[in-house]
Amino acid sequence: GEDVEQSLFLSVREGDSSVINCTYTDSSSTYLYWYKQEPGAGLQLLTYIFSNMDMKQDQRLTVLLNKKDKHLSLRIADTQTGDSAIYFCAEIPTGGGNKLTFGTGTQLKVEL
């Protein structure tokens, strides 16, 4: 299939690290993205990684890319209640025009 897969739910305690995982479909995808969607809001671009990189760090966010396994992860350090949201990974597959293919989204719940 052509699905980008994510687990549906993740619950963590405030202050812990969160790791959200994604398996994508096209090993030739040039860019891979993480978007955040808060309740009732639009999609906010969090970060992206170019396919020739293994890791990208941006403040509390760390993106890891394993091209061999087509696995992408987003680590949020020191998770806060404001991080509670749905997180989508997305790719632009080769030959897919400019069609962003989104995962199903992972709902992150941060508990006190």
Next chain:
Amino acid sequence: DAGVIQSPRHEVTEMGQEVTLRCKPISGHNSLFWYRQTMMRGLELLIYFNNNVPIDDSGMPEDRFSAKMPNASFSTLKIQPSEPRDSAVYFCASSLGLAGGQETQYFGPGTRLLVL
């Protein structure tokens, strides 16, 4: 920059009525995308434009849906006639371009459509 602007933010209408959703992309962006988000189907790309020209409309569900981009700063998505199954959140996104590092898409806040 104000980001991608969409209007209205919420729309409630009755089945059979015409619905027009509007989008203003980020200034200087040449590519514009329309998505639909539902619980059942997640995020789906409906259509996208580059330099005001529709490039791929294969995601448009049926002939009741149409989209236009008369100029670089404005696009509309129209549903006529609307049906209850069209109820969803419709997002507009824009990017600098389609390749060469310009592909990153920025999303608007969405229009929440409810068709009764």
